[in-house]
Amino acid sequence: MxxxxxxxxxxxxxxxxxxxTGAANAVPIVFDFTGTVTESFFTDFGSIQNYDPSMPGRSVTGRITVETDQLQLQAHVYPGQRWTTLSETGGAITSDLVIGGVSYDAGAFARATGYVDGLEYPSDPFLRSDRVGVADASTQLYSQPGQYLSRQFGLYWSDPNNSEDLIDLANGFDLVSLLPVLATLAPFGYYQEQTRQCFNADACVTLGTNFTSFSIDSLAISTGNVPEPxxxxxxxxxxxxxxxxxxxxxx
Incomplete structure (x- = not known):
């Protein structure tokens, strides 16, 4: 039952x-959605979380656009898991996000760090679910010691009822071919902003993170001409x- x-x-x-779907190599892929905030909290340097009770229930509208011909492939294999990341180049991933009437610009900073990724657990004793994610992200470029901001807004899909069969990274990672499957699953959404203290370009500590998660109420995925209602x-x-x-x- x-x-x-x-x-x-x-x-x-x-x-x-x-x-x-359009052609197999269609670009761009556009994810349009509406949603509702489920929780929002700030985590400080001491890992203490402070929840914002005013955020849950607020409406969310958003869009993430991915230019699939401007992504760089990185593949990793670890014990019990495979992980493939398609990193953006030249602003290949863009987004719009409005939460409770306020706009958030995840791609505002100079260094673009957005990605599309797939995480597979082909033989996991803990039965963790395969996951597919897409995110627009950016960070301020380091120039001298001081505080720097980074932002990220994304959607991710998993299928707890079919934990190990969402993706098969042994045969490559093609986002377009996955779209019919993703269209049948409810993704989760999030937005986060981090403040880091950097002592040099390679030595930074996170001072605090604002994190907001939201459920998805409706989702439209398009790769070509929008169909009739x-x-x-x-x-x-x-x-x-x-x-x-x-x-x-x-x-």
Missing amino acids: KRTKAVLARAALAATVGFV STLALFGVGLLGSAVARRRKRQ
């Missing part, structure tokens, strides 16, 4: 998701029907 509810919940979200509705209904059919077949 629990599994049935999970399947139906994912299908219900898919019915509110707009998704259209009727097409989106049919796509959502189709996902709902296929999810129920898969559940009946298992039974």
Whole structure:
């Protein structure tokens, strides 16, 4: 029964998701969403968290745009996990974010550090879930000892009901090919701003972090021409029907 509810919940979200694919190498990929703040807190140098009770429940609207032909590949293999990162070059990832009517610019600083990444656990005794993330991020360039700011705004997807089958990094990491799967999952969203004390370019300590997380209420992913509303509705209904059919077949 629990599994049935999970399947139906994912299908219900898919019915509110707009998704259209273009060519396999289509650029850019655009993630548009609305959401609701779940929590917000500040963590100080001593790791003490101070929660802001005024933030939960505030509305969130956002967009992340990824130019997939301007990303640099970095692949890592560790015991029990694979991790692939596509790092941005030349402002390949941009974003807009509004929380409670206030705009936040994650890409405001000179050094762009945005990324798309995949984390896979092909043989993990702890059954941790595979994860896919996309983020716009930037940091102030170091020039002399002092305090520097960095910002990051991102979305990430995982599937706790199918923890080890979200991605297969042994066969490469192609964000476009993953979009049909991501469109059926509810991502999580976050925004954070850190203040660091830097003594030189390679020696910095974090003085404090403001972190806000939000649930996603609706999500639209596009890689080409935006489809008509009727097409989106049919796509959502189709996902709902296929999810129920898969559940009946298992039974």
